[in-house]
Amino acid sequence: MALDNERKSEIEESRKQTETTFRVSSPGIEEILYKPLEVLDHGFIRVIDYMGNDNSVVQAARVSYGKGTKKTSEDRGLIQYLMRHHHTTPFEMCDIKLHVKLPIFIARQWIRHRTASVNEYSARYSILDNEFYIPKREQLAAQSKSNRQGRDEILDDENAKRVFDLLIEDSKSTYDHYREMLNEDENGNIIDENKTGLARELARMNLTLNYYTEWYWKTNLHNLLNFIRLRADSHAQYEIRVYAEIMQDIVKKWVPLTYEAFMEYRVNSVGVSGKGVKALKELIKGDKVTQETSGMSKREWAEFSEMFELQKILTNA
């Protein structure tokens, strides 16, 4: 649903009411509660509710009786230990609920994360608004040749124009036909009194996959971090990455100590295979290692070299 003035004022209204609670809270996330954080051309993420903060992780790990310790330094150490050793259950003790508006083809990727609760706006029940995603100019990239599921260089003006024309034209015309089949215009009026509107659950199939949908999505901090690690990654499709990046910012505001540990032990960390460990030991000793002596496949060796910038290091040496 378009973020029109009525909805904007509903959101603003939400931020005028405060409650007093015995629960723990997080000042960072309170600042952005309910506010639409814009993503892509019509999408957003809104934090609707949350439970817990960094202390809750510590409290659960210790099965403690109070609200958690006061010494931040100890808590940081414990949180880093938990993250480093994949003791993940204490991170399940915090929850977050988001209201997300996103293109359908991205919603299809998103929903593959199964450990979450979802209530989606129903196009069986309601009519979708006329809002579709059109990439920015700099996102119109060619199919990658090396990686079958990636993008390559940006299209030149002529190719880009052609794509824009097709995308916009088809989005518009399929939506017009959707309304025509429903026999109901955007003001809720019947278009033609002599015609019968098709059932919504059928008409929706005429829309293209770049139409926006929206949902309430709730998950725990552990699963949220998993989502971010996979989807804020450079291999993820740009259109879901921008959502994951906003979520990463939300985590930073909500649970700063957990965020710090997550960056160090998940985002900036790497996994090294058995052969990789052996190769690293030899490299540290100063021995020469090649793809052949490492026992890795060409593809794996390329990944490994990039991981530790071997070409750069060994050439300079």
Next chain:
Amino acid sequence: MALDNERKSEIEESRKQTETTFRVSSPGIEEILYKPLEVLDHGFIRVIDYMGNDNSVVQAARVSYGKGTKKTSEDRGLIQYLMRHHHTTPFEMCDIKLHVKLPIFIARQWIRHRTASVNEYSARYSILDNEFYIPKREQLAAQSKSNRQGRDEILDDENAKRVFDLLIEDSKSTYDHYREMLNEDENGNIIDENKTGLARELARMNLTLNYYTEWYWKTNLHNLLNFIRLRADSHAQYEIRVYAEIMQDIVKKWVPLTYEAFMEYRVNSVGVSGKGVKALKELIKGDKVTQETSGMSKREWAEFSEMFELQKILTNA
């Protein structure tokens, strides 16, 4: 992917190889293994693999040492008891893996059943075939007026023609433009040497929601029965109901005793609220009960009356 001759022969090939195994098996489901059971205009369900049979349910309930009992009558009684009392874990001990081809808007409903494993054909990686769903004439129904998410009477010829024209035209043109953006025709040839193909992960957004996708989907018997109960129900959308009905037939072939118990205690059973139980006791006594005296809302009373055909029974009496 279209079920062309190459794929048909791959499927036939699968049914030429048999294995000898110590595992239990189910003769009924072996008959249909791998065969595409057709659904809608281009869809199918294929049973790819299964684990367990009716005996496995009994065996798990008893934590027994052998393969299960020989006396079918005892097994039937136990399975009915388990189903009636919602002792669901023994039904989790059987698994089934399906290969399903289905329109994207149905895939979006289907995936909401979270307790399953899924591998979907990737349109980031590959190009979708030119196959889209067009409802049969008798499925083109008007929006229901009483039920916001249902269908009403079937469209007349004129309205139906208009809908068919729009659906077919948009499906075709969005697909043509998809190929044009990819700059690759259906034989895998470049369409125009002077153009650059858009990345697959972007081009796919131009397709309409009636395009077919396919996936491997694996779940256990308990979750499968839940799926069927919800989706073979008369309130489910026709286009997913036909899949659920095929799955109901598969269950009948695979685990006939479980099927029988499922029909009796799930499909043909009803839930009666606290007020409903009270009303039924009064009705059995021969007392008069109305919506007002029952304490139910109008809507609930209507549902209750229909459940027990009160109008018919009480009028005849």
Next chain:
Amino acid sequence: MALDNERKSEIEESRKQTETTFRVSSPGIEEILYKPLEVLDHGFIRVIDYMGNDNSVVQAARVSYGKGTKKTSEDRGLIQYLMRHHHTTPFEMCDIKLHVKLPIFIARQWIRHRTASVNEYSARYSILDNEFYIPKREQLAAQSKSNRQGRDEILDDENAKRVFDLLIEDSKSTYDHYREMLNEDENGNIIDENKTGLARELARMNLTLNYYTEWYWKTNLHNLLNFIRLRADSHAQYEIRVYAEIMQDIVKKWVPLTYEAFMEYRVNSVGVSGKGVKALKELIKGDKVTQETSGMSKREWAEFSEMFELQKILTNA
């Protein structure tokens, strides 16, 4: 861990700090936050945190932009509709986190509810306190003869005394030996300087199953209601039922509209099989129905008769 003065004051301290938040809250549950609600002889349930209230259910069902409606009557109707028709996802949008202290043999039943997050006090890492469950006199019941997993009449004094003696004696002596193996007394002092303490992860195996453990347990409202429905039921073991009953009270305070719908459509409702529906229709018409004509098994007929108090109704008639 025993609820000693130090822990009691930690808990009281938690109730002295309040926070101001933009989140929705529930006044009913705020009243009991952190307080130990006593169960059995040494157990408790403490509500540590929660997310959402009745409005959150409504808000998610509507995918709405504001905090939810103001008209309680509409919300009640929607919540009842959702509960009646098993539209369960909106109830997943509320969460609760409990700190629970409970005997190990009950913890083993409890953990079978898989859709929850758990952090348990570790007896690999720490030493368990000397706290074990001894049933009250009126709970010492004989093995049921009709129901293999139930209880029958209460033991007479002599039999009860014998059981109490054995339970208490074994609980005490196994704990003494636990400490002896650890070579550490309850004040944390070494018992015998010349002996070596056994690893905690091993020594714990000498404790009996009535020893208390504790954990942080978090689940959503939907799963909490499932837990309560199964475990507050008369067929559940008394020792878990008392926990479930406390949880039912918590739900009443937290989300009163959901509680009301839950009682009507889950707790006080019944499931009627296909054969049962047929029998009910006949009974309403005034026809005679017997076990034989109903097609039910003896056991099922007995359950059905009890459900609708047929004996009482039909005898009086």
Next chain:
Amino acid sequence: MALDNERKSEIEESRKQTETTFRVSSPGIEEILYKPLEVLDHGFIRVIDYMGNDNSVVQAARVSYGKGTKKTSEDRGLIQYLMRHHHTTPFEMCDIKLHVKLPIFIARQWIRHRTASVNEYSARYSILDNEFYIPKREQLAAQSKSNRQGRDEILDDENAKRVFDLLIEDSKSTYDHYREMLNEDENGNIIDENKTGLARELARMNLTLNYYTEWYWKTNLHNLLNFIRLRADSHAQYEIRVYAEIMQDIVKKWVPLTYEAFMEYRVNSVGVSGKGVKALKELIKGDKVTQETSGMSKREWAEFSEMFELQKILTNA
């Protein structure tokens, strides 16, 4: 239940019946189907059923129409790629069902892996056999001083004897009292006609945590590998590690290509933090790195040094 002659013959009987099936099979795992693989003093793991083999992983990743490719080299490459890049869903497409007998305190660790289906032998319903776990002499170790949840050196003879005496005495006497409370001996006879037996669901609480229980446990290959990685690890408690090691052998027989990839990219692999990657690059260049310059905590540096045997490498250099 003790593996007596009756049960042994039931098991042998299971291996006399074979079935012919169109399903894929795995010769390696067929060899051990149903056979009790012994663990600890009375425990076992029996493979009861399985679904899929290495080909099934490949088949799901490709959403293919046939049974899978014939070229083992291509399959191996794909399986290694999937494992290396944590594309885990194809591994969910294989399932295994185990019958496991294990001490209760280990069952309590095991059940924390939530994504599995379980049917446990019920001590509410039945009476447990007189079988309890007593560690071998070489497993009786002192509490670790450096690691609060580990073991240290093995106890000397005197300390060991004391522990054995206590464990065996308490196991026996609590079991005798269990039977006395039930008023039923091991042959199923009433012990004393003048006494009333306590309900089973209560009497069981007198047993110590080293008593054996058993269950049917079903999980998919992905979750099985997770279990093994965590529980076959040197930090896991010995008594669960021996079960995980048997399961690792089962995986080797069942899906040899997946096993190979699992060992290389999970078991023999390590995770390196952001600071660790930086330190490794410096070490490869030949720069000196210390705990201080690395920015790691002492504990983390110790772990890092051990991971790459820095002390050994840098001292020799």
